[in-house]
Each structure stands twice: as structure tokens, then as C-alpha cells.
Amino acid sequence: MGKTRAKTYAVLAVWIVLTLSLAGCATGKEIAWTQINSSDKELLIWAWDENFNIKAANIAAKYYRQQHPDIKIQVVAEEKHDIIRELKNGFETEVYTELPDIVLIEDYEIQKLLTSYTKEFFAMDHFLDYDLYQEYKTALVSMNGIHYGVPFDSGAAVMFYRKDYVEAAGYTEADMQNITWEKYVEVARRVKEKVGVHMLTVQPDDLGIIRIMMQSGGSWYVDRSGKHADIIDNIPLRNGLEIYKQLINEDLVVSVEGWDGFTRAFTQGEVATVVSGCWIAPSIRENQDQAGLWRVAAIPRMEKVKESVNASNIGGGSWYVLKNKTNYEEAACFLKETFGENREFMNELVKEINLVSTRKDARQMPAYEETEEYFGATNIFDVFLETTENVPVVNCGVRTYEIEDILEEELQIIVKEDDFGESLRKVQIQAQAIIN
Amino acid sequence: MSKKSRVMNVLQYVVLTILSIISIFPFFWMIIAATNKSVDVTKGTMVPGTYLLENIKNLMGSDLQYLTAFKNSLIIAVVTTALAMVVSSAAGYAFEVYKSKARDRVFSIVLLSMMVPFAALMVPLFRLFSKFNNIPVLKWIGLNSTGSVIIIAVATAFLIFFFRQNTKTFPRELIEASRIDGLGEFKIFTKIYMPTMKSTYAAAVVVTFMASWNNYLWPLIALQSEEKRTLPLVISAMGSSYTPDYGMIMTAVVIATLPTAIIFFIMQKQFVAGMTGSVKG
Numbered sequence: 001m002g003k004t005r006a007k008t009y010a011v012l013a014v015w016i017v018l019t020l021s022l023a024g025c026a027t028g029k030e031i032a033w034t035q036i037n038s039s040d041k042e043l044l045i046w047a048w049d050e051n052f053n054i055k056a057a058n059i060a061a062k063y064y065r066q067q068h069p070d071i072k073i074q075v076v077a078e079e080k081h082d083i084i085r086e087l088k089n090g091f092e093t094e095v096y097t098e099l100p101d102i103v104l105i106e107d108y109e110i111q112k113l114l115t116s117y118t119k120e121f122f123a124m125d126h127f128l129d130y131d132l133y134q135e136y137k138t139a140l141v142s143m144n145g146i147h148y149g150v151p152f153d154s155g156a157a158v159m160f161y162r163k164d165y166v167e168a169a170g171y172t173e174a175d176m177q178n179i180t181w182e183k184y185v186e187v188a189r190r191v192k193e194k195v196g197v198h199m200l201t202v203q204p205d206d207l208g209i210i211r212i213m214m215q216s217g218g219s220w221y222v223d224r225s226g227k228h229a230d231i232i233d234n235i236p237l238r239n240g241l242e243i244y245k246q247l248i249n250e251d252l253v254v255s256v257e258g259w260d261g262f263t264r265a266f267t268q269g270e271v272a273t274v275v276s277g278c279w280i281a282p283s284i285r286e287n288q289d290q291a292g293l294w295r296v297a298a299i300p301r302m303e304k305v306k307e308s309v310n311a312s313n314i315g316g317g318s319w320y321v322l323k324n325k326t327n328y329e330e331a332a333c334f335l336k337e338t339f340g341e342n343r344e345f346m347n348e349l350v351k352e353i354n355l356v357s358t359r360k361d362a363r364q365m366p367a368y369e370e371t372e373e374y375f376g377a378t379n380i381f382d383v384f385l386e387t388t389e390n391v392p393v394v395n396c397g398v399r400t401y402e403i404e405d406i407l408e409e410e411l412q413i414i415v416k417e418d419d420f421g422e423s424l425r426k427v428q429i430q431a432q433a434i435i436n
Numbered sequence: 437m438s439k440k441s442r443v444m445n446v447l448q449y450v451v452l453t454i455l456s457i458i459s460i461f462p463f464f465w466m467i468i469a470a471t472n473k474s475v476d477v478t479k480g481t482m483v484p485g486t487y488l489l490e491n492i493k494n495l496m497g498s499d500l501q502y503l504t505a506f507k508n509s510l511i512i513a514v515v516t517t518a519l520a521m522v523v524s525s526a527a528g529y530a531f532e533v534y535k536s537k538a539r540d541r542v543f544s545i546v547l548l549s550m551m552v553p554f555a556a557l558m559v560p561l562f563r564l565f566s567k568f569n570n571i572p573v574l575k576w577i578g579l580n581s582t583g584s585v586i587i588i589a590v591a592t593a594f595l596i597f598f599f600r601q602n603t604k605t606f607p608r609e610l611i612e613a614s615r616i617d618g619l620g621e622f623k624i625f626t627k628i629y630m631p632t633m634k635s636t637y638a639a640a641v642v643v644t645f646m647a648s649w650n651n652y653l654w655p656l657i658a659l660q661s662e663e664k665r666t667l668p669l670v671i672s673a674m675g676s677s678y679t680p681d682y683g684m685i686m687t688a689v690v691i692a693t694l695p696t697a698i699i700f701f702i703m704q705k706q707f708v709a710g711m712t713g714s715v716k717g
Contacts, residue, residue: 049678052679078669092559095563260682
């Protein structure tokens with residue numbers, strides 16, 4: 001009796017175990033899938049950065065609810081790369097209930113998603129007048145002439161510099177306006193000599209500075225079509241690498257690890273300039289000990305590249321509507337009435353999160369007229385907006401980060417060798433291989 | 437003690453001290469950082485600050501629903517651990533105690549499931565669980581439910597293997613004696629086996645609780661709504677910010693570390709005994 005019972009238990013235990021641990025291998029009759037979250041009045045939004053994007057989405061929700069009180073809007077903070085992973089998972093499995101209605105995607109990532117999952121994104125052409133936005137930004141959110149994203153923040157690349165260091169080296173604020181990288185190197189040498197600090201941080205694992213230089217010359221890792229790697233014959237890239245190499249070889253830059261290494265260097269006063277996106281301003285401003293010491297100017301241009309201008313872009317994101325969600329029209333409406341066309345809302349975002357808008361008429365927003373004590377009572381938005389207006393248009397193609405990984409591997413050789421043509425040839429071949 | 441062995445002793449202590457410092461340093465840094473302002477953390481300060489309360493206030497005041505996530509993580513970890521102990525130990529016990537022809541073959545299949553990386557199972561699992569949402573009786577383990585995260589961790593090949601290995605040291609005589617005394621198989625398991633194997637259970641509790649508490653990938657794709665999300669997801673979301681508040685993040689991490697640390701310290705002794713597989717009978 002006991003034994004039979006024991007066997008029953010054993011069989012039961014094994015059965016439970018097998019069912020649970022091998023659940024993933026289960027196959028069977030497909031059960032028709034119906035939307036479970038089909039409540040018409042609910043929008044789910046995903047974004048990253050609770051101090052910036054999440055805050056903006058919550059304010060947008062507040063505005064939208066004033067006009068549409070019956071809509072429920074939920075904003076969820078996710079990690080930037082997790083968003084991409086979850087989207088791909090949802091698209092592949094075609095299980096849409098777990099996906100958001102609206103999602104923020106970084107501009108460098110979107111082309112890859114648009115190419116692989118075109119049918120998943122809702123085209124916004126009928127909802128938004130794209131002529132109202134800066135061209136470089138609309139180019140990033142569209143594919144084959146169709147616009148998918150609602151442009152959000154500008155990643156205007158600017159140069160923050162320490163006025164006290166630069167002055168100690170014998171330069172004035174006027175000397176720092178619209179300079180070339182050659183002049184920048186000259187200032188860097190003097191700063192190093194007189195003040196004893198480096199000019200800039202470089203991160204071996206993040207070639208943001210190269211991207212900034214390259215786009216200021218109107219080019220990218222891929223050509224205009226986005227289908228061919230543009231490395232070996234890319235003059236702005238070559239020049240950017242030359243400058244990068246010079247800065248390293250003359251010991252004018254300090255190498256840091258990761259984001260905290262990057263922020264630590266300027267909060268500790270170890271560098272004289274920060275050449276990065278305008279979104280770094282709040283991090284600089286955080287250190288009240290340095291109030292009044294920082295100024296903002298346009299980034300340097302490359303003297304040897306005639307197309308190069310004192311403006312570029314780094315980072316930035318845009319909002320997208322997922323087409324296969326039940327509420328896609330409501331979601332598109334939400335974006336149109338908030339991030340798309342609501343100027344009062346955008347003005348509030350300038351105040352709340354220092355948003356640098358990519359709208360052409362951004363300058364008319366009153367919040368952009370305010371000066372800031374921290375930056376010596378200057379108006380930093382002037383530089384941000386002017387940069388945004390002049391950013392050269394590029395096609396980021398589908399594999400920015402992957403190509404950059406390849407370039408990073410060759411970087412040590414590029415920095416050491418006199419002629420790095422061979423390295424670039426290698427990068428070109430590998431980059432073309434992953435694009436195909 | 438000879439001079440040579442004394443020197444060896446000193447050397448051993450020096451090496452161990454250095455290793456301990458290396459292991460403890462991240463925790464030390466984490467606690468220091470939790471008491472400082474973000475800007476001081478980036479400056480690399482190594483002295484405790486006075487900003488802890490402010491950090492906690494910021495954490496609770498942010499849009500991240502930290503407390504909800506904490507509660508979710510706790511419920512998931514506790515329920516998973518409790519269920520896993522019952523199911524996996526019964527399985528491990530059964531595999532060892534009851535003989536059958538297919539036993540070892542079935543056990544190999546269970547072990548095989550350990551070799552399949554989770555990333556490979558993710559998509560089919562996601563599809564499967566999405567179907568559960570449509571079946572009324574299985575809704576509670578469908579996507580975006582706490583059950584979906586619990587059910588998947590209740591029976592793991594590792595735990596079954598662990599219990600089976602430890603059951604090998606369990607004296608068979610006890611089972612035989614109990615049978616002769618008229619105890620049923622179920623009671624032998626609950627009244628004799630479970631109390632005797634306390635330290636094995638303790639080790640399994642620590643391992644399961646930690647794994648469940650720190651689990652990231654499956655909750656990430658299975659849980660979507662804010663009120664269901666777990667701590668690792670919320671903490672991860674904090675990091676991807678243009679201006680991360682390191683003080684607040686570290687406070688969040690310190691609080692998140694507490695439950696596992698407490699569980700470990702309570703069960704430390706049994707854990708070590710359980711891992712080494714000894715039975716005190």
C-alpha cells in the first residue's frame with residue numbers, strides 16, 4: 001500500500017518537475033490570441049531616464065488628460081537597451097499585449113528597427129507637419145521618405161569650457177568662439193602648460209567625440225544611402241581620427257572609463273572642456289563649487305574639411321507609435337497633441353527638464369530667453385539652439401554601434417601607426433559585412 | 437610552532453586580509469555612496485556623508501515606484517522559495533529513494549534542461565505564457581502576472597540535483613525503520629526527511645531566494661505594468677539617465693541588498709553545512 005502511494009508521489013513529483021522545467025519546449029494547438037488589454041482608454045508609454053524623458057512623458061500625460069479626462073496613461077521607466085530587447089522579443093513573438101503603445105527610441109537605434117520591423121511602426125505623416133522640425137532630426141526618424149517618429153530632444157553637441165583655466169592660459173571668451181580643432185589643440189597645449197590639466201576626456205569604449213567630428217563634416221560611418229560602409233574614403237572621419245590621435249599622442253586628453261569616469265573628470269576639475277551633447281548641462285551644473293566657472297561655445301570645426309561646421313549632434317531620441325497595438329490612433333493623437341504641436345507644453349518642458357527642442361520655431365518659446373547664473377549669467381540655450389539649427393544632415397544607417405565596436409578594436413593601432421589606411425580598410429570590410 | 441610555519445601563517449593571514457578587503461570594498465563603497473550627494477560620489481569621496489535621508493526621500497519621491505517594486509520582489513522571492521523547497525525537494529528525494537528503470541534516464545533529461553541557456557528558451561516561453569492569459573484557470577500564471585515569475589522558478593534542475601545529491605547522505609535505515617513502524621511515505625518525507633535535512637534546506641533557501649531576488653531577464657520580459665515590476669528592473673532603469681543620481685541609486689541598491697544579506701546571515705551556519713552535504717542525525 002505504502003509503496004504504491006510512494007510511487008504515485010514519485011510520478012507526480014517527476015511530472016510536475018518535467019512540466020515546469022521543460023515548459024519552454026511545449027508545443028501544442030495554437031490558441032487564438034485575443035487582446036487582453038483591449039480597454040480603449042489606456043496608453044502605455046516606455047522611456048528611459050526618470051529625470052528627463054519620464055518626467056517629460058508624465059507632464060505630457062497631464063496635458064493630454066486635461067482634454068481627454070477618460071484616458072488612462074501609464075509611463076514606465078525602463079533601461080535604454082532593455083527597451084530594444086523587449087520590443088524585438090514582442091515583435092518576433094507577435095505578442096503585442098506586453099508592448100507599449102508609445103515608446104522612446106534613441107536615434108542611433110531606430111533605423112535598424114525600422115528596417116527589420118517596418119510593419120510594426122505607425123507612420124505619422126498624416127498627423128504631423130514635419131516641415132516644422134530641423135531637417136537633420138526628421139532624417140533620423142524616417143525611412144524611405146516615410147516619417148515614423150515624433151522628434152523629441154536635440155542632442156546638439158556643444159563645447160563646455162572652464163573660463164578660469166582658459167583665461168589662465170592666456171585666452172579670452174572671444175577666443176573660444178567658432179574655433180577650429182587646430183586652434184583647440186593650441187589652447188590645449190597652453191592649458192596643459194599653464195594650468196596643468198588636460199583639455200578633454202576620451203573613453204576608449206565610446207567614440208562619441210569621433211561621431212561629433214564626423215557629423216560636423218556631414219558624414220557618418222555609412223554613406224547617404226545607408227547601405228554602404230563609408231570608412232576608408234571618409235574624409236571627415238579620417239580627419240577626426242587624425243585630431244583624436246594628435247590629442248592622445250601629445251597627452252592633451254585624459255582617458256576615462258565609463259560614464260562615471262567621464263562625469264568625475266569634470267566635477268573634479270580635471271579637464272578644461274567637455275565636448276558633448278547639450279544634455280550634459282545638468283550634470284555640470286550639479287557641482288555648485290564650480291558655479292560661474294563654466295561657459296558654453298560651439299564645438300570646433302575641422303579646418304581641413306571644407307564642409308565642416310561648428311555644429312554637430314550626439315544622442316537624442318524620438319517617440320514612436322506601435323502599429324499593432326489596439327490604441328495606435330489614440331497614441332498618435334496623444335503624440336500630436338503633446339510633443340508634436342503643443343507649444344505651451346514644450347515651453348514647460350524647457351523649464352522643467354531644459355529640453356532643447358528640434359522644432360524650427362523653438363527660439364520663439366519664452367523659456368529659452370532666460371539666462372543662467374551658473375554659466376556666468378549667459379544664455380546657454382542660444383548656443384544650443386544655434387547648434388541645433390546648423391547640424392548637418394546625415395543618414396545614421398542601421399549599425400552605428402556595431403561599426404563603432406569594430407573601429408574601437410582598431411583604435412589602438414590607429415593611434416600608434418603613422419599611416420592608418422590599412423586599419424581603416426579592415427574596418428571598411430568588416431563594417432560592410434555586417435551591413436549586408 | 438616552528439618558525440617556518442609561523443611565517444606561513446602570517447603570510448596566509450596577509451593574503452586573506454587582502455582578499456577580504458577586495459571583496460568587502462564594493463559593499464563599503466556602496467554604503468558610503470548611499471550617504472553622499474551624487475556629485476560627491478562622482479568626486480570619489482570615501483567618507484560617510486550626511487545625505488542618506490535626503491537620498492531616501494528622493495528615492496521614495498521619484499516616479500519609479502521603488503516601494504511597490506520592493507514589495508513585489510519580496511512576495512515573489514518568498515513564495516518562490518517556499519514552493520521550490522516543497523516541489524524540488526520532493527523530486528530530489530523521490531529520484532534518490534524510489535527505484536525504477538526509467539529513473540536515471542528521466543533524471544538525465546531533467547539535468548539536460550540545465551544545459552539549455554535561458555536566452556534560447558525565452559521566446560518560446562514568452563509565447564507559451566502569453567497563451568495562458570486566455571485560459572481562465574491559468575490566467576494567474578499568464579504574462580504580466582506575479583505567478584508567471586514564480587512558477588518558472590519553482591522546479592529547477594539545479595535544486596533537484598542538489599536535493600538528490602544530499603539525499604544520498606540521508607540514512608536509508610531511517611526510512612526502513614519508519615516503514616516498519618507503520619509511517620506512510622508522505623509522513624516519512626515530512627516528519628523524518630525534512631527535519632533531518634534542515635541544513636540542506638537552509639542552503640537551498642539561500643540559493644533560491646537570492647536567485648529569485650536577483651532574477652532579471654525573465655521578469656524583464658514577463659512583467660510590464662509598473663505595479664508588477666521587480667527591484668532589479670527598477671534599479672536598472674535608474675542607471676540609464678543623462679544625469680544619474682548616484683547617491684539615490686546607491687541607496688536603492690543598499691536597501692535592495694538587505695533582504696538577501698539578512699537571509700544569508702541568519703542561515704550562514706546551516707548554509708555552509710548544507711553546501712558541504714553533512715547530515716546531523
